[in-house]
Amino acid sequence: MLTKIERRRGIALGLTSLVGIALFVGIAAFALLSWDAGQAQNRLLTAYNWRILQFTLWQATLSTLLSITFALPVALALGRRPAFPGRIWIVRLMALPMGLPVLIGALGLIGIWGRQGVVNSLLLNLGVEQPVSIYGLSGILIAHVFFNMPLAARLLLAALERLPAEYWLLSSSLGMKPFSVFRFVEWPAARRVIPGIAGLIFMLCATSFTLVLVLGGGPAATTLEVAIYQSLRFDFDPSRAIALSLLQIGITAVILAAISRFPAPDDTDSSLGRTNRRFDGRNWKAKLWDVAAILLATVFLILPLTSILLAGAKADLWKLLMSSAFHRAAWTSFAIALSAGLLAVATSLAIISARRALADIRHPGRPAKILSSALAATASLVLLVPPVVLGTGWFLALRPFGDVARFAPVLVAIINMLMALPFVIRILAPAIETHRRRTSRLSASLGLSGLPQLLRIDLPVLAKPLLTALSFAMALSLGDLGAVALFGSGELTTLPWLVYSQLSSYRTNDADGLALLLGAICLGLTMLGTAGQRRAGHG
Template sequence: MAGRDLALTLPHPPTAHRGWWVPGALVLAVIALVLGGSASALLGAASHIQNPLALLGDAYLRRIIQFTLWQAALSTLLSLALAVPIARALHRRPAFPGRQLLLYCFSLAFILPAIVAIFGIVAVHGRSGWVNQLLEWAGLPAAWPLYGLPGILIAHVFFNMPLAARIFLQRLESIPPESWQLANQLGFTSRDCFRLIEWPVLRASLTTTGAMIFLLCATSFAVVLTLGGGPRATTLEVAIYQALRLDFDIPRAVALAVLQIVLTGGLSLVALRFHHLPATSAGIRRLVRRPDAGSGTVIMDMAALAVAVLLVVLPLASVVISGLQGPILVSLMDPALWRATTTSLAVAGSAGAGATAAGFLLLLTSRHLALRLKQGRAALALEFAGSGILVIPPFTLAAGLFLLLRAHAIAFDIALPAVALTNALAALPFVLRILSQPMREVAERYDRLSASLGLAGWNRLRFLELPLLRRPVGLALALSIALSFGDLGVIALFGSGDNPTLPMLLYQRLGAYQFRGAAVTALFLALLSLGLFAAIERGIGGRGPEKDR
């Protein structure tokens, strides 16, 4: 004990943290170089626009802006409106069969490649999908057409409603058991429980969750590209893609990119607050039966859960069933599939490793500022600078890089490195959120002890930091690789038909109406993406140092 006390009182050696600013400075330099290069290309192209006000007053641009905001608002409202009753049903029925499976499907919706989920949505809600087949069997008219605004809304609800439901469920699980005991004593109805207990808790999360979902829907690319159905259902990102790759209308692409930055910049700042939601006590809560858990709310809860199954579980199941019914052997023997797999692994692996390394290096400098120099605001500003990609959407960043590289006639020659770099910057904010708190806790607990032992530099990283940070590093790497592995937006801008990734190959096969081969590709992409995530997270994270001891 005396040795521990002595270690805690020893000062830091003056040379232990020499050069603390170098890791963060290197990462900031790369970020500034990429963002600056992209911005300079956009501004340089904008300088050639003779009358920018007239361009921005174009009726086509106004229609795109209106549709972007309209579909994002509707998607947000639908996601939140469905998430609240689903979260209440999950909280009110903690023991119903299939609850854990439904929550697992909610988690899959976040990391599943967008193009795979879109394939499942088409298989369920398309013209010849499961829903219309069931309606035809029952002698009822077909449902609404999928392509256009309905399909966009269904897809956005698939991705965002599970996220909102999980957030709301965590908030409901944070309610103290004493509140439910009192509600039981007072004989609260379901309406009373919502008005007096649940709503005050959920209201705190609605604003930040809604802002985050709105931002995700406003910058959606793959969903609108595949399910938009034409120029009437076009958002800013798809319009930028069409202007650059199809029409070669650079002034219009630049105007759209600037508009997107202006529209999403403020919402990005609001969405950052999502990461500071109060911690819940769900892991140690004491279950108390709610007063409204009787038979009177069974039908309402079953209806909410049925909607969740229809919107989330059925598309996931359709991917598996359609893939197993397709030409598996023929598709697996196709060399194009394995070339695309190799390309996707190379791009995603580079992006994931780059994002994780950049986040780790940036946080080394950030925590030194916060803990050793007591410069908390400077540390927060440094981490916010690393999350600058939230203010400039990845597709807009990629558009600037495309213009910059195209000016030197190398846009397609170094397409894959450019895609990996953009995806790494897009994943960096997630890495920072995952690693920030664990890295600070390690420094707070072991800084003085490692200083007393003369443990610094590579030895500290090897023997102290990495063993204690295995689990968060594994999660950060797995998530960043999974996000890059399923990306369709940036590769659609930079890529060509000669070097498609797996998502791009699936999109090409869907566009060529090769539905049976596309079904196998979708299943292969889904299994590989989920397998990579699980293997990396568990392979690097292991059981964690706490359990090992």
């Protein structure tokens, strides 16, 4: 039980965070709707916008189908082979693309699937005249599968590993064939989570920005977010940007509504890596199929990562590290990332405290229930209004006040904070809830509350989850290109923007070297966060 003061303080903090986020998003939305809205409405479904909308939905659909289609046999194989050599490292490898900056992954894919890449060089040696194109729809699909297939495989594997061990023992005692095991045991478990996984991947692909910007290859392969960016950055056509933004918000709202109808998939560490004794798949055909699926998936993931390492190592890394451009970009990136990370952690703590305070009310009224629902939905606002749309709204809102670049660092930090918020809440909420259950009676018996409780009881235990959340939020911000894309200039250059600028100037050697440095920094932060979470939660 909380005291009245603690309850009021928690609700006040949560309400303040909610109002702040709502104002930031609301001002952007209002600017979009009020800036020549009549002309934007007339241009809502022009032939150009309709073509962009169709391509956005088509590539997202194909990417989702391919990601799940390739992920299912990999998850089944890993589930059947708990003793596969290096299995735990393969499962960890599948988490790497989620912590890798999208721009870095795109460069690695170009190194493997580009014109001079490993795959096309091999195909040309075999006499294939039309090599695989990394640009256009095919490149976008390859990139989306690279980032989303491992995510789908981990989520499917977690669903399989949550099945009771008795299922496998019973299927063996009944003498069930491999197809029967799949039909009656594996497929029902996978079928329950596939809709949620598909919705998540579809959302990620429909709102994809950096991959399409780098690999789209022209107007024929452009999504809504990239078209919004191009409308403001190159054409300066606010009406078209607003019309595209409204379409983007409408699509994401429909997708979020659809996703909410399905249970959210989970890949918590408590399931991944747990080994049930399996009795199926003992014949050589099943073993060969499983080994092939695991090895192909591993090679598909490792090759672009290896390409990043090798291409980056060829650059003059010391010269890049000592360059003034790198120093300015690194300082700007770290300042924005630290600000975004601290804001994300503080906002998450406020939201969690408010939800706990509201849950502590014995007979909550309608206002308390509405506030609780609003706090729970706060993290979804950034999904409803993507970073490029938020940037467009604030660009239009601040334009009458002069040079928008003056406000850009603050805007980018806040947008990056909103991007990290769902992940930070997911890290902190379970840790805080577990800690409160274990220590609430101890705090009450000692008469501790407020600052003494924070310093003596809370911080020693929650320091690691807080560090995990902060490092993960900083890694997301450091590797993000979407928020800074509209504002990037000589005055505001982050590390991803510096990499993209070098790539656009065809200075690929420097781009590869900078990509390796950026990837190492983000990977180090992600590993720091993962290590802290593992020690805190699972020893």
